[in-house]
Amino acid sequence: MAFALTPEREQQVDDILTRYPERRAALLPVLWLCQRQNGWISPEVVEYVAERLELSTAIVKGVVTFYTMFFDEPVGENVVWVCRTLSCDLRGGKAIQDHLEKKLGCTAGHTSPDGKFTLLKAECLAACGQAPMVQINDYYYENLNVAQLDRIIDAHAAQGGEDAAAEFSTCATFGAPHGSRGGSVTSAPPPPSREAVRLASQPPPANDEKGEGS
Amino acid sequence: MSRSLEPLLTSRYGIEESWKLANAERAGAYEVARQALTTRKPEELREEVKKANIRGRGGAGFPAGVKWGFLNRQDGEQIYLVINADESEPGTFKDRSIMDLDPHRLVEGAIISCFAIDAHVAYIYVRGELAFSVARLEQAIADARQAGYLGERPFGIDHAIEVYVHSGAGAYICGEETALLNSLEGRRGEPRLKPPFPAVKGAFGMPTIVNNVETIASVPDIVQMGGDAWSALGQLPGDGGVRIYGVSGHVKNPGLFEAPVGITMRELIDDYAGGMLGDRPLKAVIPGGSSTPVLDPRRKVDAPNEDHPLHKWHGQSEIDVPMGVDTYRALGTMLGTCCAIVMDDTVNMVEACRNLMRFYKHESCGQCTPCREGTGWLVDVLDNLCNGRGKPDDVDLLVNISNNMMGNTICAFADGTAMPMLGMVQKFREEFMDAAIHGLPDGVRHDDSVRSMVEGVA
Structure with a gap:
């Protein structure tokens, strides 16, 4: 069946087209709109986008396959990206992945049997000072430990992504445990030798003395 | 030697709901833009940025003022400002803090910069993962527009300025400026051959300046203080101002810290980041994102010759050399994004x-x-x-x-x-x-983990 955007989103496409001197430049933003509506970039979406932006389907498909965040196959209700690059791995990224695989019942790159979660490995998500972390759908969850991760995943399964994000995501506090600072980040006491501003949060206490390794 | 005692770039981070226009304005946001657009000439502003000696904060460290000077407009061409917010270099997480905690500083910097280089449109290219930052920025832009700071007549002057956010979709290479331009134009993010450089032929074939988020966010302070004064905040010649340092890995307090250009890696780790996690020995540190060659604290600077730029630090540890674009290049590494990955002795x-x-x-x-x-x-x-x-x-x-x-x-x-x-x-x-x-020694796991899960977590 042919794909169509909702009237509101069609309106957004018109608005996006005014931002660029060339029609083609709207390709990434329009693909995002479609993926938000459809969950993935199906062949029907590719045809719709190609027609809307006056491009060939080959060009659209070529762009879709270049970018990791455009899915060219269906994914679960929630997409979990676990960061596995060095800063996260130095603080337990691998264990976070192992735990997720056990909990969700699927290995990275696959969707859980109940269809609720797709688990993917991610390369650096630019939250290195708040490692380890995962991204679920649009939101970051940082300074993780396994108990916190369990709560986050359970909330996604029970309430859906937006509600779970409102409760647990660390986006609004730049990594601080949710609710602890009401969205503001305070300066830490200056270090002995000179003034400095500390921006990111302390890791939660359970994470604090993790120097000894195992 | 001057030090920045008060935070500049991050001065509004601690304010309650700092991303809201009213709160940011109470703390001074858009005052500099108003003054710059209504009382200063574009060439004066360009001169201030040049005098500020601000080295590009995206990693390459090219002087931003010099880059602006490369603009070469032919008749009828439109100039674009593109702000690189595709922060993806492993270890780097500073730009996100600006977008999330003080988006108005970036928008204000974009307004002043557009006016200074005679651009009417700025695109902020944000990596696709940062949907939250995109939302913050879009709200900030909408509010600034509503207030009359953007649009047909920003601050009442006859120089239309629009700022748009363009979201990427997960590709590190799009942080490379020409790949970014391709991605902005709706293409695969494959880098272009240079020349032509973006300043001659960039976005949509037009002369384009591509600057990092932190670079543009520094512009309001540069204009307010004057380029010379801002430059003097730094402690190294030709490398001015303050910057946001990041530390991740095996330290007690990983995070972001604002400090003048020219502190040492040892200070960054011990004084700012609280020292090594569990007080273990420092084995190695990647100074500014994963593309910068690693530093080994055991190695000494070998610069017996008095002409050598690092002669002053001859015989000292690599991590005691001040962190600057030129000093680190002389050391055989790069300053990069100034966000360090710290590794203790348990890392293979x-x-x-x-x-x-x-x-x-x-x-x-x-x-x-x-x-x-x-x-x-x-x-x-x-x-x-x-x-x-x-x-x-x-x-x-x-x-x-x-x-x-x-x-x-x-x-x-x-x-x-x-x-x-x-x-x-x-x-x-x-x-x-x-x-x-x-093979790997005992105790190092033979799967793909650098280090097994830390205690108290698994």
Whole structure:
């Protein structure tokens, strides 16, 4: 069946087209709109986008396959990206992945049997000072430990992504445990030798003395 | 030597709901833009940025004022400002804090910069993962527009300025400026051949300035203080101002810190980041994102010659050299994004190296053969070393592959892969040889983890 955007989103496409001197430049933003509506970039979406932006389907498909965040196959209700690059791995990224695989019942790159979660490995998500972390759908969850991760995943399964994000995501506090600072980040006491501003949060206490390794 | 005692770039981070226009304005947001647009000439503003000696904060460290000077407009051409917020260099997480906690500083910087370089449109290219930052920025832009700071007549002057956010979709290479431009134009994010440089032919074929988020966010302070005064905040010649330092890995307080240009890595780790986690010894530190060759605290600066730029630090540890674009280049590494990855003595460098090379293999755009094949081969060889299937020759093979990648590709990605690889082998060769002969030592896990889960977490 042919794909169509909702009237509101069609309106957004018109608005996006005014931002660029060339029609083609709207390709990434329009693909995002479609993926938000459809969950993935199906062949029907590719045809719709190609027609809307006056491009060939080959060009659209070529762009879709270049970018990791455009899915060219269906994914679960929630997409979990676990960061596995060095800063996260130095603080337990691998264990976070192992735990997720056990909990969700699927290995990275696959969707859980109940269809609720797709688990993917991610390369650096630019939250290195708040490692380890995962991204679920649009939101970051940082300074993780396994108990916190369990709560986050359970909330996604029970309430859906937006509600779970409102409760647990660390986006609004730049990594601080949710609710602890009401969205503001305070300066830490200056270090002995000179003034400095500390921006990111302390890791939660359970994470604090993790120097000894195992 | 002047020090910045009060935070500048991050001065509004601590304010309650700092991202809201009213709160940011109470703390001074848009005052500089108002003054600059209504009382200053564009060429004066460009001069201030030049005098500020601000080295590009995206990693390459090119002087932003000089870059602005390369603009070469032909008749009828439109100039674009593109702000690079595709922050993806492993270890780097500073730009996100600006977008999330003080988006109005970035928008204000964009307004002043557009006016200074005679651009009417600025695009902020944000990496696709940062949907939250995109939302914050879009709200900030809408509010600034509503207040009359953007649009047809910003602050009532006759110079239309629009700022748009363009979301990427998950590709590290789009942080390379010409790949970013391709991505902005709706293409695959494959870097373009240079020349022509973006300042001559950039977005949509028009002269374009591509600057990092932190660079543009510094512009309001530069204009307010004056370029000379801002430059003097830094402690190194030709490398001015303050910047946001990041620390991740094995330190007690990982995070972001604002400080003048020119503090040392030792100060960053011990004074700012609280020292090593569990007070373990520091083994190695990657100074400014994964593409910058590793520093080994045991190594001493070898600069007996008085003409050498590092002579002043001759005989001291590598981590006691002030962090600057030029000092770090002289040291054989790069300052990069100024966000350090700190590793203690439990880390096996072969394993750490494999982690990073997997990143590069995944992120190579595949356009040039030396990069596409080279990154894959590096991972294959490192896999063998880690899995006990290595041979002593493999260590030289790593060097050989890296040397064949350097300088043989369209963009700097291959160099950014080969340089840290070569640095690792040069500084930790015994560890690579050891892995080639014996495999990884006991206690290092033979899967793809750099280090097993930390205690109290698993």
